[in-house]
Amino acid sequence: MFSPENRFRDYLKKKGLKFTPERRLILKKVFSLHGHFDADKIYDEMHKKNRKLSRATIYRTFPLLVESNLVKETLRCQKRANYEPVFGYSHHDHLICINCGRVIEFRNDLIEHLQEKVCKKYRFEPLEHRLGIKGYCQKCAGKRQRR
Amino acid sequence: MFSPENRFRDYLKKKGLKFTPERRLILKKVFSLHGHFDADKIYDEMHKKNRKLSRATIYRTFPLLVESNLVKETLRCQKRANYEPVFGYSHHDHLICINCGRVIEFRNDLIEHLQEKVCKKYRFEPLEHRLGIKGYCQKCAGKRQRR
DNA sequence: TTCTAATTGAGAATCAATCGCAATTAGTAG
DNA sequence: CTACTAATTGCGATTGATTCTCAATTAGAA
Incomplete structure (x- = not known):
């Protein structure tokens, strides 16, 4: 019953936001990587799989994933923001x-x-x-x- | 005998670099603030005091201060790099x-x-x-x- | 099915940080 | 003290990440 997708849908509904195909794709990709990721990683993975979606959409989706407590931003070591999943992962x-x-x-x-x-x-x-x-x-x- | 300036001079000499007025000013400002700072903070402080020096010079000096172990970059949670002095301050x-x-x-x-x-x-x-x-x-x- | 507010993509804009270059200068070697 | 040279400076242009603008599209409630 509890899955990242369910939690994300709940969160979006509560906020009056929409569960779009783009958001679903980003969510899926994030949780299929099993590890740290950044905007470019997601962008590249998508385009490798021939599913084009814009950087803007990716950058707009990340804060929603954080807000819904599915991922968190990690301490950034370089210039770019980096994230990791928290749903289903234990603290480290x-x-x-x-x-x-x-x-x-x-x-x-x-x-x-x-x-x-x-x-x-x-x-x-x-x-x-x-x-x-x-x-x-x-x-x-x-x-x-x-x- | 041991002061930030001495340590900085030693470091620069060892590397074949020069102790310029600009570097001295930045060093002084950094250690007069007694706390966290970033490039813009130093830039503004300088210009408040009517001592103009370019952002480039500030950005070029910070890594030297870090390398000589006078300041350290704090783990960044925001966009811009942030530093704090270590010389004369204990870890916490x-x-x-x-x-x-x-x-x-x-x-x-x-x-x-x-x-x-x-x-x-x-x-x-x-x-x-x-x-x-x-x-x-x-x-x-x-x-x-x-x- | 209709309607509307949310969303999208594309490219422009922003912001921190870095770079290239010509003019200047610290500091070493005479 | 002077000459020399590699390091340094400021400026403006550039890069790279991220955010914004806006017209066209669409999810999802009614």
Whole structure:
């Protein structure tokens, strides 16, 4: 009963917006990629499959997906905005290579637990957190040494 | 003996670069602000004080300040790149109240340590990390309950 | 089936950041 | 101190991502 599409339809209806073929396609593509994506990625994938749709539509659809809590924007490492699905995926944090853009996902329960403790200490009620570590991945760190 | 300027001079000399008046001015401004800044902030501050210098020079100087470990780029959540000084400032993370905007700074060495361990595990060379927890501060959480 | 507000695509506009180039200059070597 | 040269500057043009404008189209309620 619960699927990204259902949630998206509900959200759109509640807002008086329409569930168009374009929005359905973008939604499907987003959830078929199983990972991070950006506007260009979606654009290219669509055009590869011969389904043309404009960049404007893609850029207009992303905020709706975020608002309906289906995806979230990740900490941006480069210039372009990057997203990842949240519906059906569990929480994790990121290592972001500032050279090649590679993103390594990790989950550390002890860190999560300590965050909760910090919140308790300050009587802070957490809703969401982001932990991003920027640096060089193994490959790029190696290349740097050799310079 | 150790000052941002000394460190910057050393860095520039080591790289065969020059310590120009423009670079000195930018450096001074950056460290007189005691907080986050971006290219436009520096540009405006300069022009307020009647010291004109071009945006290009500012954009060209920031990477040098980062490379010499005087400032760091914060993980960007908005469009424009944002920086903060590191020389003379100690690391901290943030609890951010999404209701009143209050920012609580905290430091937890165990979390820091665990982050290092994660990096080691993935052979990732960390340069900078940012942990932000969004939610409600004590005051605002209280108000919410009563609603 | 009708009607209307929402949506689309295409291209123009915007905004941050970078680049190319001619004129200038810091700082080293005499 | 002077000459020299590679680095630097400002300017304006350029790039690249994203947003906007607007006429034509369409989802979906009535």
